[in-house]
Amino acid sequence: MMAVEVKDLRKSYNGFEALKGISFHLEKGEIFALLGPNGAGKTTTIRILCGLTRPGGGQAFFFGMDIFKNPLKAKKLAGLVPQALNLDLDLTVWENLLIHGLLFGLSLQEIKEQGQSLMEFSGLRARLHHKVRTLSGGMRRRVLITRALLHRPRILFLDEPTVGLDPHIRRKLWGLIKRIQQQGTTILLTTHYIEEAEFLANRVAFIDNGTLVIVDKPQNLTSRLGKYAVDIVQEDGLETKYFPDRQSAEDFILSRRETGTTVTLRRVNLEDAFVYFTGKRV
Amino acid sequence: MKGFLAVYLRELLIMWHRLPRMVLSFSVSPVLYLVAFGLGLGKHITIHGRPYLEFLIPGLVAASSMMQGFGINVEINVARFYMRVFEEIQAAPVSNLAYVLGEILAGVSRAFLSVSIILFITALARVSFSYGPAFWAGVFLNSFIFAALGVTSAMLIKSHADQALVSNFIITPMAFLGGTFFPVGNMPGPVQIILKTLPLTHASRLIRQAAYGQKILWNDLGILVALAGASLLLAYWSVDKARD
Numbered sequence: 001m002m003a004v005e006v007k008d009l010r011k012s013y014n015g016f017e018a019l020k021g022i023s024f025h026l027e028k029g030e031i032f033a034l035l036g037p038n039g040a041g042k043t044t045t046i047r048i049l050c051g052l053t054r055p056g057g058g059q060a061f062f063f064g065m066d067i068f069k070n071p072l073k074a075k076k077l078a079g080l081v082p083q084a085l086n087l088d089l090d091l092t093v094w095e096n097l098l099i100h101g102l103l104f105g106l107s108l109q110e111i112k113e114q115g116q117s118l119m120e121f122s123g124l125r126a127r128l129h130h131k132v133r134t135l136s137g138g139m140r141r142r143v144l145i146t147r148a149l150l151h152r153p154r155i156l157f158l159d160e161p162t163v164g165l166d167p168h169i170r171r172k173l174w175g176l177i178k179r180i181q182q183q184g185t186t187i188l189l190t191t192h193y194i195e196e197a198e199f200l201a202n203r204v205a206f207i208d209n210g211t212l213v214i215v216d217k218p219q220n221l222t223s224r225l226g227k228y229a230v231d232i233v234q235e236d237g238l239e240t241k242y243f244p245d246r247q248s249a250e251d252f253i254l255s256r257r258e259t260g261t262t263v264t265l266r267r268v269n270l271e272d273a274f275v276y277f278t279g280k281r282v
Numbered sequence: 283m284k285g286f287l288a289v290y291l292r293e294l295l296i297m298w299h300r301l302p303r304m305v306l307s308f309s310v311s312p313v314l315y316l317v318a319f320g321l322g323l324g325k326h327i328t329i330h331g332r333p334y335l336e337f338l339i340p341g342l343v344a345a346s347s348m349m350q351g352f353g354i355n356v357e358i359n360v361a362r363f364y365m366r367v368f369e370e371i372q373a374a375p376v377s378n379l380a381y382v383l384g385e386i387l388a389g390v391s392r393a394f395l396s397v398s399i400i401l402f403i404t405a406l407a408r409v410s411f412s413y414g415p416a417f418w419a420g421v422f423l424n425s426f427i428f429a430a431l432g433v434t435s436a437m438l439i440k441s442h443a444d445q446a447l448v449s450n451f452i453i454t455p456m457a458f459l460g461g462t463f464f465p466v467g468n469m470p471g472p473v474q475i476i477l478k479t480l481p482l483t484h485a486s487r488l489i490r491q492a493a494y495g496q497k498i499l500w501n502d503l504g505i506l507v508a509l510a511g512a513s514l515l516l517a518y519w520s521v522d523k524a525r526d
């Protein structure tokens with residue numbers, strides 16, 4: 001069964017079409033990444049699926065259930081790590097977790113147990129009774145993620161979860177996200193970090209201007225272009241050519257030797273695919 | 283039910299962390315009013331045969347329960363526009379009714395805190411009243427109505443700045459004119475008619491009469507109950523308007 005199914009989702013703000021009818025689905029247990037430039041509509045998509053923004057049209061289902069007809073049931077299944085921090089700064093970490101647990105109908109006992117087990121990963125135990133206001137940005141983000149996991153959502157929405165985190169914490173978080181997936185949670189992730197999508201996602205969707213450009217496995221997206229890329233420095237920027245194997249790429253470089261331009265040979269990555277399919281950089 | 287509890291508990295925790303500051307700030311204006319109007323101005327004034335202070339204090343109770351009930355809107359604004367916690371609640375499986383009732387009860391709790399402070403100061407000033415069920419019903423209904431209106435206004439406004447407009451043009455004038463500091467009967471006829479439609483006018487009359495230990499004004503009580511129901515509906519309706 002599909003964990004999430006989105007059909008022709010639309011949203012306009014005062015005549016401006018932020019989502020122009022997008023459709024996609026998430027298989028149960030997969031990590032699905034929405035990749036796109038600023039203003040593409042990633043956050044809008046997540047906000048609609050979490051009940052924060054009114055849909056302008058279309059349908060959406062969690063495990064076959066129409067979420068616009070059953071908003072409260074749908075919200076029970078979902079966990080959200082929003083792009084913008086939304087913690088109570090003047091409450092302690094524990095109080096933030098407590099309120100969240102009660103909002104999702106957990107008992108005090110469940111909140112304590114689940115909170116305890118999440119402390120392992122989050123490293124927040126020592127700060128549990130500190131006000132959120134006194135925590136660093138990265139710690140706040142970890143509180144945000146811990147909170148979203150507290151009610152054991154079956155579908156997790158992560159809107160740029162690692163923004164502003166140092167590389168160590170980011171890598172720790174990637175590990176955590178993988179572990180959450182292994183426990184059977186389905187994850188929809190948005191990110192600006194290509195390597196994040198490449199590392200985490202089973203499938204990637206490129207979104208641009210409120211439209212889904214293409215959806216596929218990362219390796220399929222890159223192999224559509226080739227295996228190797230040659231960047232050629234030009235007066236008006238960078239041109240990239242793609243080659244099926246190393247030999248043909250090297251032949252090309254040799255043929256350009258006379259012109260004296262700077263070229264670099266490297267492997268094709270997901271960023272190439274994004275640029276190729278959307279005509280833009282992320 | 284847990285959703286309602288969560289919303290209410292959240293506001294209580296916020297209040298708890300700020301309790302000393304809140305108590306202090308809730309004490310300032312009643313003390314000022316009592317000193318300025320009660321002792322300074324009102325020494326030689328009597329209304330309905332009683333010293334002005336005895337007229338003023340129930341009026342302060344009514345005005346203050348209105349202001350602090352309505353004051354929940356500030357908390358909601360902070361949660362909505364500054365900390366964005368409102369979105370955390372929107373994303374939770376909590377019905378609009380549970381949310382609204384949680385916030386209203388928080389407003390009522392603020393009001394009871396401020397009224398307790400006034401009564402404490404009153405006791406220090408050696409003025410005594412009778413605090414029967416009608417008195418507390420008046421405080422409860424009045425703060426309930428205005429907390430519900432506070433929730434409504436917090437849902438409908440688009441930015442924090444709009445809120446000051448609502449407070450300055452509606453709440454502050456009402457606090458002065460709703461039978462709090464002078465009897466509405468002193469006003470010219472047409473003005474009286476307008477003032478008698480204000481919820482606060484009924485609340486202050488009910489509360490004052492009860493404080494004097496006189497018979498319960500069932501009319502005013504009935505009107506306040508009806509207004510409480512209507513304002514609850516309004517608040518309930520407004521919650522969905524806050525989604526973009």
Ligand SMILES: Nc1ncnc2c1ncn2[C@@H]1O[C@H](COP(=O)(O)OP(=O)(O)OP(=O)(O)O)[C@@H](O)[C@H]1O
Pocket residue numbers: 013018036037038039040041042043044045083526
């Ligand atoms: N509340 C709003 N009112 C008006 N326009 C909005 C609103 N929210 C989003 N938009 C517009 O909708 C478009 C999509 O915004 P969205 O936040 O979904 O982009 P995004 O893909 O998440 O971008 P980013 O990578 O910058 O987070 C943008 O053009 C944005 O200006």
Ligand SMILES: [Mg+2]
Pocket residue numbers: 042043044083159
């Ligand atoms: Mg975004």
